[in-house]
Amino acid sequence: MINIVIYRLKSFKKCLEVITDMKKLVARINLVLILVFFAGGYYVSVNQIEPLSGLIKQLQEFVHLVTAVEAYACVYYVSLLVLLFSVFVSLYAAFEGVSKKEVALQKEIKLLKEDAEDFENKKVEYFTEIKKLNLRIQELQISLEQKVSADKYEKLQAEAEENANALEGAKAKSDELTDKIKKLSQKIEDLNSEKAKLTEQERDLSEKLKDSQAKLASANANLKGGKDTVPPAAYQIFYLLQKEGRLIDMLHENIGDYDDETLGGAFRKLHEDLQELIKERFILEPVLNEEEGNTITLDSIDPDSVKVSGKVPAEGPFTGELIHKGWRLKECKLPEMVDGWKGDVIAQAEIEI
């Protein structure tokens, strides 16, 4: 739009330029013409050149009123009018030409635009067409491939069938073999686990055996006071008696050299400590809770708990003096040993650094 306006403005300017150019030209022509006319008129009137001077005279005679000069002037103005008219006509023609050109351009632009639109539409059409074609190509390709593979497949199938047959044979053989291997390894595994079980059992048994041997030994020792084995509790009890009451030291010491006062003082302490230990760890109670020295009568006697002496009748009741009321070990509160007793040390050697 703006372009058109500019274009129009430009053409208008050009017209103006043409017009000014023409004005100058017209003025010059005008001047020349006036001079020519006057010179011509003068020449004609002076030299009485025919037919012009006769024409002028005829004109003078025709109008009656005008002088020769006036007649010249009239001719001049008439010819000037004719000239001006021709100038205007040519100007108009020039103008007409410009606007006609513009209209023609606009028409051209319109046409071009239409062309462009058409082109766009066509482009879209082409694209869809291309797409369709592409799809088609793909389809074609796929079908082509299928066709090709189908051909190949047949061949391959045939080949594969052959191979499969061969393979089946091989497989059957290998299956047989793997089966055999499996069975064999199963057997091996079975045998191994059996072996492990057996070794475990063996270990268990040997441990149990050891345990029971130890138990047996300790039971034996407990039963018989056996000389070969020491029950773990014996170690523990000796350990405590030595640790808390220094019993082993005391019994081992040669006390012959000490006077009674030294002995008494030392024993008092040890007695105290041992008493504490016994109270804490060994719950004791008398077998017969009577005062010693009293006469008591028992209907029957359990030889494990009561010992009779003197003149003993064959049958009860048994009457006699209670010499010793006896002791029962009701409870033995020994610390729980985590791994049994290790070694045979009941009192560690001590070193102060």
Add this chain to the structure above:
Amino acid sequence: MAAAKYIVGIDLGTTNMVLSYSRIISGSDNEADDGEAINYLLIAQEQPKNAVDTSEVLPAFIFERLKEKPVLPWNSDNDFIIGEFARERGAEVPDRVISSAKSWLCNTRVDRTKAILPFNGEDSAKKISPLQAMAMFISHLKNAWLQEFPKDKLENQKVIVTIPASFDAAARDLVVEAAKMAGLSSVSLIEEPQAAFYSWISQKENPWRRQVKKGDVVLVVDVGGGTTDFSLIEITESDGELNLDRVAVGSHILLGGDNMDLTLAYIAAKRLEDTGKKISRWQTVQLSHQCRKAKEILLSDSEKDSVPVTVSGRGSSVIGGTIKTQITREDVENNIVEGFFPHCSINDEPAEDTASGVRELNLMYAADAAVSKHLAKFLKNQMNDAHKEYGYPNAILFNGGVFKAKIFRDRLVAIIDSWLTESGKDQIKVLEGIELSKAVSRGAVYFGQAVSGKGIRIRGGVSQSYYLGIETPMPAVPGFKPPLKALCVAKQGTEEGSVLKVENRSFGLVIGKTAEFRFFKSNCRREDEFGQLIPDMDESFEETSLMTAEMPAYDGLKAGDLVDVELEVVITEIGTLEVYCISKDNEHRWRLEFNVREAA
């Protein structure tokens, strides 16, 4: 978490620990007096010779293993022996044993999270921190519990841990921390004298309501193996029911029955040395055991004038190596009764220097062995306060094995009576019925029952008043520090669960630096209100751990910027103190942590 089946009271004693428990009866609303029976856990402990034995008492000793094989069913690769065997080995190898871990926990002079124990041990020994030691004891109890109750883990039970009333906020924090390290994430704390009081309340032979009346102030005197603790409990009334208010606690005094035994052991040792015998350290330990026995005999049997103390020979010549002397009634009366409970005036103050008494370095053992003087100071402090009547208690409750001896009870009552008569007050009444040993752990369980609504509860709150030190702005003067003012951040008796904000006072803290406040406590300034600024700090303030907060840069603020904060104080349900700095826009909080590392 499974529902708690038991209430468990752990008495973390200085020398002995006890764990008691009772079943929680759900749904019944019995009076406390009908509460479930209280039992004691048999605590499995290592014994010599790869043996394990159980005992109701876990001696508070940790021994760094030498060649002793670990035998407990749990943590079999443990480097430390805990309990009875540790005590025994500790007497033989003193450099490797840790004792009195609890007292180390409230020692503000050392870094309690640094591996410093055993304190005098050689540097090659593996050291642990007081905090770790505490955690190890709790962990041991936890494992021992699991042996007994494999289905009811201790972490799922309602656990109450006893602490000395004198433990300050930092030490309380550390106990909670130790419990956490041992895997007990939620424990409640109770002060030992309060626990003793609960134990007395729970006994039925002499119902407590018949022994005290409204308005009575009860003095609880708890002299244990290693520490002495005082508390005052006031009997008040509301809605026709008697209430109990714990109104004051004493300072931490490292003084107890063990000091008495040690005193006698030194006397005996001196007596032996005078006869030309050399006494080894091992023998001193043996002497101390002997002297305790002698003391108990002399205190309970007025017929006897002396008791022999004997230390057997250490070598196999047990009789020949025996050394022997005796402890006389005079020794006990002059050194123990007069040494620990001397007659004194209410105005007497315990000596501050090391002139007398038996002391060991490093732990802040009481310089003066006179329990009565410490008590005088405690009561005197109360008289300087708004509530003067707290200085004149009406009744006394004894706790701790020391008071099994009647002579000590009578002496202390006589001393207090002399103070009371001087001021024209009635004589003090001795409350009856408390079982002197294990009362604390029993009381802890009773407290657990009370908390679940089955019995009367002592209202305690914050045990002492706490203050932040605020520097007063003033022109710089070389050599003079700006005077310090004390801002009260916790008023004595403030109830648990309170959240308080210091109004109209803000502090400029610098981002990127560590905010640091000096922290003070006082147990005799009951009139100071929360948020009050006290211009003159006198000797009634006692400095404790620093409180610090890291101030990292946050959105928009960079290092060096000043941020205005206000203070918020939280007294937690379990009785610990937490102080927060809150930015003015209320969007950022920084917790002031106790700096237990540096000396105050």
